[in-house]
Amino acid sequence: MNNKPNLDVARAAYGNPDYKSGTQYLSWPGHPLDYSHAYVVSNENLRHTTGLTRDMGRRVLTVAGSGEQPLFYTINGAIQIDTFDISYCARAIMDIKTQAIRSGMPYEQYKKLLKDLHFAPSASKVSGVSEILPKIPAHSAQFVRGMDGYRIFGNGLNPEYYASEMISETEYKTLQKALRGAFKFIWSDVATLHTQLNGEYDVINLSNIFEWSPDLIQPTLTNLRNYVRPGGYILVQTGCGMAIGKNMDKFIDVQDALKDWAKIGINKQERDTQVIILERTR
Numbered sequence: 662m663n664n665k666p667n668l669d670v671a672r673a674a675y676g677n678p679d680y681k682s683g684t685q686y687l688s689w690p691g692h693p694l695d696y697s698h699a700y701v702v703s704n705e706n707l708r709h710t711t712g713l714t715r716d717m718g719r720r721v722l723t724v725a726g727s728g729e730q731p732l733f734y735t736i737n738g739a740i741q742i743d744t745f746d747i748s749y750c751a752r753a754i755m756d757i758k759t760q761a762i763r764s765g766m767p768y769e770q771y772k773k774l775l776k777d778l779h780f781a782p783s784a785s786k787v788s789g790v791s792e793i794l795p796k797i798p799a800h801s802a803q804f805v806r807g808m809d810g811y812r813i814f815g816n817g818l819n820p821e822y823y824a825s826e827m828i829s830e831t832e833y834k835t836l837q838k839a840l841r842g843a844f845k846f847i848w849s850d851v852a853t854l855h856t857q858l859n860g861e862y863d864v865i866n867l868s869n870i871f872e873w874s875p876d877l878i879q880p881t882l883t884n885l886r887n888y889v890r891p892g893g894y895i896l897v898q899t900g901c902g903m904a905i906g907k908n909m910d911k912f913i914d915v916q917d918a919l920k921d922w923a924k925i926g927i928n929k930q931e932r933d934t935q936v937i938i939l940e941r942t943r
């Protein structure tokens with residue numbers, strides 16, 4: 662994947678700019694693609710998931726998603742946080758949220774920003790965004806402006822629905838002190854992510870990706886072995902109980918194939934949500 666988004670390709674993928682009529686990106690479930698519309702908040706209990714490795718190292722690689730994953734890892738003390746996602750829209754929402762928080766935006770205004778971004782057909786026209794865009798990475802800002810007319814942050818439900826999963830006011834204040842700048846972003850399918858990595862992380866979080874591609878579980882975990890330190894962790898989770906639950910057997914199956922270097926465990930959360938935790942043993 663080239664590092665710079667291609668606006669013609671992205672607009673063509675969305676098709677009809679009248680988002681109310683639907684596009685290939687506004688149907689669910691669908692396999693995420695290069696410009697899939699992003700979520701503005703997460704439906705997962707990331708407070709719990711990112712807390713699982715709080716004392717286990719500070720170098721984290723995580724899916725960008727709605728930006729909530731790197732933000733919660735920041736709250737939990739990680740210092741070097743790199744992100745990846747198949748969708749460039751995930752990068753854009755992550756950059757906008759990170760800059761909004763760093764800029765000193767009041768918490769209530771931040772919540773309104775997320776709701777407006779979710780519903781707006783043109784993100785750059787949302788109140789507050791014109792001050793944010795000049796301060797985020799240039800390609801990301803150009804992409805947001807260039808996609809006006811397309812609802813690039815329209816995935817999922819009204820963010821107000823996820824009030825308890827959202828960053829709280831206290832966590833928001835922690836972030837305002839801790840955030841240093843934009844997170845590094847690797848635009849990549851998880852299947853080829855290893856080809857773009859250097860060095861070792863303490864924790865790699867693959868979020869809830871494998872519900873779309875369970876056959877990628879074994880090759881992906883194998884490919885990422887050398888990018889997590891011995892004693893480090895690879896996490897996979899789901900937000901609503903149906904996804905990994907459905908593919909749980911796949912993780913059990915790969916346990917045996919990976920047993921020379923990995924131990925796989927399951928952390929159960931409320932609402933049937935589960936986190937698979939792979940530890941690199943050697």
Ligand SMILES: C[S@@+](CC[C@H](N)C(=O)[O-])C[C@H]1O[C@@H](n2cnc3c(N)ncnc32)[C@H](O)[C@@H]1O
Pocket residue numbers: 693694697700702703704705724725726727728729730745746747748751849850851852868869870873874900
């Ligand atoms: C279902 S979302 C939710 C993430 C999380 N709940 C959040 O909002 O922070 C998972 C993310 O994984 C990305 N994704 C899905 N399949 C992927 C793949 N094969 N490679 C890389 N990223 C992928 C999607 O684009 C999306 O941003």
